[in-house]
Amino acid sequence: xxxxxxxxxxxxxxxxxxxxxxxxxxxxxxxxxxxxxxxxxxxxxxxxxxxxxxxxxxxxxxxxxxxxxxxxxxxxxxxxxxxxxxxxxxxxxxxxxxxxxxxxxxxxxxxxxxxx
Numbered sequence: 001x002x003x004x005x006x007x008x009x010x011x012x013x014x015x016x017x018x019x020x021x022x023x024x025x026x027x028x029x030x031x032x033x034x035x036x037x038x039x040x041x042x043x044x045x046x047x048x049x050x051x052x053x054x055x056x057x058x059x060x061x062x063x064x065x066x067x068x069x070x071x072x073x074x075x076x077x078x079x080x081x082x083x084x085x086x087x088x089x090x091x092x093x094x095x096x097x098x099x100x101x102x103x104x105x106x107x108x109x110x111x112x113x114x115x116x
Contacts, residue, residue, distance in 0.1 A: 003097060006033040008110045016111065026053075026103035032095040037086045038113040041098065043071070045078035047105025055082065055089050056097040068099075073106065084110075 004027045022044050033039065045051045051073045057066040073080050089096045100106055
């Protein structure tokens, strides 16, 4: 199955309530979102086991593929913010691709900072 596109939550200048639940459960086939350089990924884990979110890295250096970047989300209360660095993470379609070691107990949100 194809990746599921994630919706984007725009943070207004008044801030963002971090106590709110994250809106999207992790998808077994992974997620994607268009990255404009002002977006970041927030991942929470309520499972009793740690989970890993892997950001796929496109490209290569001197013919060698660049390694994907894994982020460990701690068990039970893990809440991690991942910068979505366009020069590193953007695929040729302008999206960032996320994979999950196991989606059970994992929720995700893409946050966008205000412009200017």
